[in-house]
Amino acid sequence: xxxxxxxxxxxxxxxxxxxxxxxxxxxxxxxxxxxxxxxxxxxxxxxxxxxxxxxxxxxxxxxxxxxxxxxxxxxxxxxxxxxxxxxxxxxxxxxxxxxxxxxxxxxxxxxxxxxxxxxxxxxxxxxxxxxxxxxxxxxxxxxxxxxxxxxxxxxxxxxxxxxxxxxxxxxxxxxxxxxxxxxxxxxxxxxxxxxxxxxxxxxxxxxxxxxxxxxxxxxxxxxxxxxxxxxxxxxxxxxxxxxxxxxxxxxxxxxxxxx
Amino acid sequence: xxxxxxxxxxxxxxxxxxxxxxxxxxxxxxxxxxxxxxxxxxxxxxxxxxxxxxxxxxxxxxxxxxxxxxxxxxxxxxxxxxxxxxxxxxxxxxxxxxxxxxxxxxxxxxxxxxxxxxxxxxxxxxxxxxxxxxxxxxxxxxxxxxxxxxxxxxxxxxxxxxxxxxxxxxxxxxxxxxxxxxxxxxxxxxxxxxxxxxxxxxxxxxxxxxxxxxxxxxxxxxxxxxxxxxxxxxxxxxxxxxxxxxxxxxxxxxxxxxxxxxxxxxxxxxxxxxxxxxxxxxxxxxxxxxxxxxxx
Numbered sequence: 001x002x003x004x005x006x007x008x009x010x011x012x013x014x015x016x017x018x019x020x021x022x023x024x025x026x027x028x029x030x031x032x033x034x035x036x037x038x039x040x041x042x043x044x045x046x047x048x049x050x051x052x053x054x055x056x057x058x059x060x061x062x063x064x065x066x067x068x069x070x071x072x073x074x075x076x077x078x079x080x081x082x083x084x085x086x087x088x089x090x091x092x093x094x095x096x097x098x099x100x101x102x103x104x105x106x107x108x109x110x111x112x113x114x115x116x117x118x119x120x121x122x123x124x125x126x127x128x129x130x131x132x133x134x135x136x137x138x139x140x141x142x143x144x145x146x147x148x149x150x151x152x153x154x155x156x157x158x159x160x161x162x163x164x165x166x167x168x169x170x171x172x173x174x175x176x177x178x179x180x181x182x183x184x185x186x187x188x189x190x191x192x193x194x195x196x197x198x199x200x201x202x203x204x205x206x207x208x209x210x211x212x213x214x215x216x217x218x219x220x221x222x223x224x225x226x227x228x229x230x231x232x233x234x235x236x237x238x239x240x241x242x243x244x245x246x247x248x249x250x251x252x253x254x255x256x257x258x259x
Numbered sequence: 260x261x262x263x264x265x266x267x268x269x270x271x272x273x274x275x276x277x278x279x280x281x282x283x284x285x286x287x288x289x290x291x292x293x294x295x296x297x298x299x300x301x302x303x304x305x306x307x308x309x310x311x312x313x314x315x316x317x318x319x320x321x322x323x324x325x326x327x328x329x330x331x332x333x334x335x336x337x338x339x340x341x342x343x344x345x346x347x348x349x350x351x352x353x354x355x356x357x358x359x360x361x362x363x364x365x366x367x368x369x370x371x372x373x374x375x376x377x378x379x380x381x382x383x384x385x386x387x388x389x390x391x392x393x394x395x396x397x398x399x400x401x402x403x404x405x406x407x408x409x410x411x412x413x414x415x416x417x418x419x420x421x422x423x424x425x426x427x428x429x430x431x432x433x434x435x436x437x438x439x440x441x442x443x444x445x446x447x448x449x450x451x452x453x454x455x456x457x458x459x460x461x462x463x464x465x466x467x468x469x470x471x472x473x474x475x476x477x478x479x480x481x482x483x484x485x486x487x488x489x490x491x492x493x494x495x496x497x498x499x500x501x502x503x504x505x506x507x508x509x510x511x512x513x514x515x516x517x518x519x520x521x522x523x524x525x526x527x528x529x530x531x532x533x534x535x536x537x538x539x540x541x542x543x544x545x546x547x548x549x550x551x552x553x554x555x
Contacts, residue, residue: 052445054441054444054445074444074445074447075447075448075449076447077447078445078446078447079447083445083446083447084445085445086441086442086445090439090441090442090445091439091442092434092435092438092439092442092443093438093439094434094438095431095434095435095438099431099434099435100435102428102431103431103432103435103443103446103448104446106428106432106446106447106448107446107447110428153446154446157446157447
């Protein structure tokens, strides 16, 4: 319980009057890849935003490495080693690839210069294509390359925990697979813990260790991905394996019994 | 021909002033998406601050110049922190109205300060009324040192700004913040502090413009209306482009200067706006405006 690197306890967050997450509790074990699955509007992105301090929770606590981080400044959370790769990449379009990467290292002290240069080379090891584009404005990169840049930029902050929001967004299945393979490599080789939010349940369950299923702001199921892959509800609603009900129709109500 | 060159040089000098103020507009617009209509008045305050350093404290011009720039940077940052930051998240219209109000406030307050008042002051610059002859005394091109100083200082300022934005970490972070504020937040860049520094930078540039312009127009509470000419300069250059602000300023300055001599009386004052109308019809994005429309 207490050895988790990230722990959310009954976190609630809202946009104005609209409650986006209603009492979410989850844990991420150090060194693992955890995933949060859910459909549109389930509150996946909100969870990540609340963790990284972009959004303040109304209730509940968030603990990172055993310390409460809710309602902290995003910059301070990044400095503690928790970086968020936002949905839709959000790179700096007019800065060059290299400058984008340097901005990822913004929270590191300026005396780290040599080490940052070294880390940029290391990141190019994961994404060789970025090395060829070093001095090109990031806005000219393709969608996949921008996603690679967004992940690399986050790595430059030397995170111990990385939040990835929909890394597969708008990418071909082949590219998605490539990106996920590199994400796993980053996890294994650099010991970076990952929390991945995905709509593409198929790919997420394949690469992650542990999964949470989120529905309308609540966690409705959590288990290891190997188990989740075999559950009927997951197969039906997220993996698209259809099963007809008793009366020949698929009913939503049926899956409610998992609580 | 000589006459023409003469006009181009003096137009370019005034154009540099427009360019500096336009630069102030552009920096704030790019970073915070709001137009600061008090930009010209910041310039006026800069003129007064420099004047006070010189005549009240008896400092030499260039030291007063530097100190005034530093003081203006402080004023700009304080304005952002005290007046504009609480407005974060309000509609752009609100912020624009507030900056217009700030302009009025500055003009009013300046007349209430004992030494500053409503009179017109002369800034005792060391190079007052000096001229340089190019191509033979009495026959060649005559350039007043006041104009020359404006051009040289503008070039120096702009190149150092370019180097700052291109090569320093803070400069790149400022660019990053203006390109994608949200992403800057995610990367742990202190967006609010950066915005404050941009206001400081913008006010400092305007202060420099005020002190450069002072020998020509004198220092008085209404000298900030030059800002109204700098606005077209920013638009011609494509609002939001730094090189655009410079070129736009030069174009407006030179056109104005030529129109004042070759065209009938009165055209000079509206020349800037004619240029901007033509520009909006022919190339709505301005000379250096980016064609990429904003993503929602």
